[in-house]
Amino acid sequence: MTSTHANETSLTPHDDDDERLCEALGLPERGITLVKMEGRVFLRFAGVVEEAGLRVPYQLVPQYGVLAKPSKWRKMDRDTRLALLRERSGEKAVRDLHAYVLEFVRDIAVEADDYNMDPMAFLHTLSDLQTSDLGSEVCGRIRLRLEHAVERQREERHAERTRQSISLGEYPASFTTAHRMPRRFIAILGPTNSGKTHKAMEALAKAGSGVYLAPLRLLALENYERLQTVTRHGKPLAVSLVTGEERRIVEGATHVASTVEMLDTRTSVDVAVIDEIQMLADPDRGAAWTAAVCGAPARTVYLVGAPEARKAIEALAQRLECPLEVHLLKRKGPLAMEPSAxxxxxxxxxxxxxxxxxxxxVLMWRDMVTEMGLSAATVYGNLSPEVRRAQAQRFRDGTADVVVGTDAIAMGLNLPISRIVMTTTVKYNGREEEEIPSALARQIAGRAGRYGIHEEGLVAGFDDDTHQVMRALLKEKPAPLNATGFSVAPTLEHLHLISSVTAETSLARLLKRFVHNIDVPDGFFYPRITEEQFERAAWLDALPLSVADKFTLSLVPVSSKVMSLQHAWEQWALALSRGKASHVKINDQPMRYMNLQDVEDMCRLYSAYAWLGYRLPEFFPDVEAALELSRMASEKVDALLRDQNAAERKRQPKRYR
Incomplete structure (x- = not known):
């Protein structure tokens, strides 16, 4: 027996005898070769399959073709080897292998034809790839190669279908009410304490109908109450409040105060006010401002925010073919750095x-300040709007001497602050700690010197380095917002459209297609999703849920980084997948024994439940109970903050009493 391949070696101990045995059994004439290769002694069967117009030669090792390891083969006597060769090379063995190859070729040919691929691009391997691998292993690899090729082609088809089905160049036209009505934009831009929001709200209050769009529940609530003080024909203005977690609907309301994500794009109004328009550049929430500018169904749309948003607003107005007025306001009182830290x-x-x-x-600085004898109000992002308001009110009415907070005070809280003291200029951005941008430094600093209360606002760093950095940041001219690449988030309609052309039901893959495959003709509008939403989508795809339910759950406003909240979210999702309702019960007993962090998290938990309840009421029916629990938790948080503040002050008699 001789080998036809360099890496195949002849059988040395019984070469002549093995060759005579093979000839005696007629193996060469039948296309069967005895081979030693890669630590095996085996039979390789050659043949040709003709099917579907194809002529496919093959040389394969069937399962029964492997005879022994070389060492064991050498120890066999002649009769044993002869019997083994006869048993493994019989006509049935040949027929079985041929039938197996025929069926395999037929399957590959059909599948390749479905995708307009040449089946021989895969089947040629049946004769070209001559190893000691079993035929089933070779066929498995061929099938896998075809599956990958089919998947690539399917991906290309689906990507093209997705691109054809959704074009962001047509994004503004998707807001049919706004797109069909004549609109004009009025941009009121200026620094903090310039009166820009007041001017826009005056116009909104005078309008026959309107909507105020806020970045925060707190701002929506404050301006809801502000509009309620307006009287018309001796009657208070009829105003509704709509946020993700709360609804206060008034029959026949002419005005609505809302968070920006809750914009009603179908009901036309006279005036819309979009606050904090510079949030267009926010990496996580900017898409909500893009949607508001494109979709606010108002004849006059006020865009209120920082001056650096001007170029972005001008670009949007031009793209949307809306006339634009720009009003630049100056700060009403001076803002100055303290001479020293x-x-x-x-x-x-x-x-x-x-x-x-x-x-x-924040809590550390509060404790240090109160130990010096000053009482402190506390404001940070984890607090509910109700607690932030209560804490802010303590500072306003003089119950608290100072306020200690995060940059949460820079948006939505009008406080009589005389001086901003920066304890640091370094902030964690979700990935690393970095120096705050000049725009944020300016927004925080601008909260000092409330017009009508203080003659000027002062800014200082607590230490010398922070003081100098703040001085430099306030001298910087904030970079203008980009005038292109405005974020667009997927809607459920987008995902259903992609699903209809791709038959895809995985939320993660639908979101990925939205980001990577839709048509972005000039990059003016650009698709974006948050990393947290994508991670949630991958988890939700393991559950038997509709695309709509998975999409809703992916947007629930709870942090996946807080284990108790993440666990609750997972339990809600699991219950929904089983068709079971999730309930809450009013029982404040456990809350009495919780620490501050736990009660804060409970407050967020109940708010998230209410958010779901407004969207999936059948499965989250206890909205009123959740809102009551959220209120109770907020009161508990506020009480704990006041008690902690009082406890710190009692430690030492101090000079400010």
Whole structure:
């Protein structure tokens, strides 16, 4: 027996005898070769299959073709080897292998034809790839190669279908009410304490109908109450409040105060006010402002925010073919840096706001300040709007001497702050700690010197380095927002459209297609999703849920980084997948024994339940109970903050009493 391949070796101990045995059995004439290769002695069967117009030669090793290891083969006597060769090379063995190859070729040919691929691009391997691998292994690899090729082609088809089905060039036209009505934009831009929001709200209050769109529940609530003070024909204005977690619907309301994500794009109004328009550049929420600018169904749309948003607003107005007026306002009172840093806690004074960038640091600075004898209000992002309002009110009415907070005070809280004291200029951005941008520094600093209360606003760093950095940041001219690449988030309609052309039901893959495959003709509008939503989608895809339910669950406003909240979210999702309702019960007993962090998290938990309840009422029916629990938790948080503040002050008699 001789080998036809360099890496195949002849059988040395019984070469002549093996060759005579093969010839005696007629193996060469029948296309069967005895081979030693890769630690095996085996039979390779050659043949040709003709099917579907194809002529496919093959040389394969069937399962029964493997005879022995070389060492064992050498120890066999002639009769044993002859019997083994006869048994493994019989006509049945040949027929079985041929039938197996015929069926395999037929399957590959059909599948390749479905995708207009040449089946021989895969089947040629049946004769070209000559190894000691079994035929089933070779066929398995061929099938896998075809599956990958089919998947690539399917992916290309689906990508093209997705691109043809959704074009962001047509994004503004998807807001049919706004697209069909004549609209004009009025941009009122200026720094903090310039009166820009007041001017826009005056126009909204005078309008026959309108909507105020806020970045925060707190701002929506404040301006809801502000509009309620307006009287018309001796009657108060009829106003509704709509946020993700709360609805206060008034029959026949002419005005609505809403968070920006809750914009009603179908009901036309006279005036819309979109607050904090510079949020267009926010990496996570910017898409909500893009949608509001494109979709606010108002004849006059006020765009209120920082001056650096001007170029972005001008670009959007031009794209949407809306006439634009721009009003630039100046700060009503001067803002100045203190000559030097604060340096010592004893130099903190009434009317100061100390700024840190984490909950832990805020509470630490609060404790240090109260140990010096000052009472403190506390404001940070984890607090509910109700608690933030209560804490802010303590500072407004003088119950608290100072306020200690994060940059949460920079948006939505009008406080009589005389001086901003920065404890640091470094903030964690979700990936690493970095120096805050000049726009944020300016927005925080601008909260000092409330017009009508203080003649000027003052800014200082607590230490010398922070003081100098703030001085430099306030001198910087904030970079203008990009005038292209405006974020667009997927809607359920987008996902259903992609699903209809691809038959895809995985939320993660639908979101991925939205980001990577839709048509982005000039990059003016650009698809974006948050990393957290994508991670949630991958988890939800393991559950038997509709695309709509998975999409809703992926947007629930709870942090996946807080284990108790993440666990609750998972339990809600699991219950929904089983068709079971999730319930809450009013029982404040356990809340009495919780620490501050736990009660804060409970407050967020109940708000998230209410958010779901408004969207899936059949499965989250206890909205009123959740809102009541959220209120109770907010009151508990506020009480704990007040008690902690009082406890710190009692430690030492101090000079400010």
């Amino acid at each position: 604060v340096r010592k806690l004893k130099n903190v004074r009434r009317g100061d706001a100390l700024i840190a960038f984490s909950r832990r640091d």
